[in-house]
Amino acid sequence: MDDDPVASRLSAVYPDLPPGERAIVRVLLDDYPFAALGSLRALAERAGVSPPTASRLFDRLGYAGFAGFQSAVRDGARDRSRLREFVTRSPGMRRAAEDLRAGLDSTLAAVTEQLLDSVGTLLSQAASVWAMGGPLSELAAEYLIRQLAGLRPGVHRVPGSAPARARALLDLPGPAALVAYDFRRYSPGTARFAEAACARGARLVLITDAWESPLAARAETLIRLPPEAAGPIAPLAHQIAVTELLLVAAAARLDPARRLADLDELTQAL
Incomplete structure (x- = not known):
């Protein structure tokens, strides 16, 4: 559907x-x-x-x-x-569908219960949550922010311009959580902001590929997508699947029913 x-x-x-x-x-x-x-x-x-x-x-x-x-x-x-x-009739399309399914299965298997427990706790308890990504993975970051903002307050997308990022860092409330999506070709801008945020006490959750972002050594929690999840077009489906699991883990540690009801009521009133 x-x-x-x-x-x-x-x-x-x-x-x-x-x-x-x-x-x-x-x-x-x-x-x-x-x-x-x-x-x-x-x-x-x-x-x-x-x-x-x-x-x-x-x-x-x-x-x-x-x-x-x-x-x-x-x-x-x-x-x-x-x-x-x-x-069904096209061998090439059938192979592509099989590769996508295999990559997705490997991705979900890589996100262990221990990782979900760690990230779910952080996303539910941090004073604020920020997310960012590269040219394509920013879509996964945006999805995380939109969904998580319905579950809890203090959720933000890292702004794009250098002045706006500087202001965000200046006022970064602690302890903050930063979720960074960083895949080949790794983003220097993501690295610079994440390094600066970590220097100010942010706790970094890094979602990257099998070859690891340069930020891997900085990450408190590292989610590494396996080689099977890679491909010539770097399927966004794998990143979104991981994000869905993180959201479920966070929601299980929150009580969002009242907030979601208030959000729905306010939306209708505006």
């Missing part, structure tokens, strides 16, 4: 919807795509809302009513079916 544009769009807009429309989205995502293929009334009844409420959701999303939404869902299902057929 993650590769379906309609489902991805529903997930993206969910936090900004009013409660009735969020109920519709939950039903759709919990039983996708089948929940989208019945009648509008049946969908509304499953969500416990009125048909007009359900209809407003599809108008809001820009579809030509519920019929237009259903058409988009069916088109997406046909496209995925063609993609699966292509992958």
Whole structure:
């Protein structure tokens, strides 16, 4: 479902919807795509809302009513079916899929329970948490920040410019945690900021590749992705998978229910 544009769009807009429309989205995502293929009334009844409420959701999303939404869902299902057929028939694509799966399995196996316990405790207890990455891995850092900020306060992305980074270091509250993603070709900017932050007492969690970032010696916790996770395009999926595990470990040590409820309420009010 993650590769379906309609489902991805529903997930993206969910936090900004009013409660009735969020109920519709939950039903759709919990039983996708089948929940989208019945009648509008049946969908509304499953969500416990009125048909007009359900209809407003599809108008809001820009579809030509519920019929237009259903058409988009069916088109997406046909496209995925063609993609699966292509992958099955193409030896090159099949090999690429197998390599990606093997790399992901090796990556998850490398993140031991001891590592998760250490990082989960740090991310939940540090006075503040900062994250940064390189040209591609900054996407994983951004994902960590966005998700963790919903679970606890004091979570920040390391800014990009030198003056902004200097101000961040100047006011770095302690004890701070810094999560750095650093892969070949290693980022000098990441190294400079991490070195300066560690000199000011920050505790470094480094996520790197099998060949190790120059920051490895500085890291309090080192998560090294195995060689199988490497490739000509350095799959982001492996970095995101590790990030998901770290978030789960942190969430298990927090009690975010009240914060998430307040966040949802405030989002609707603004």
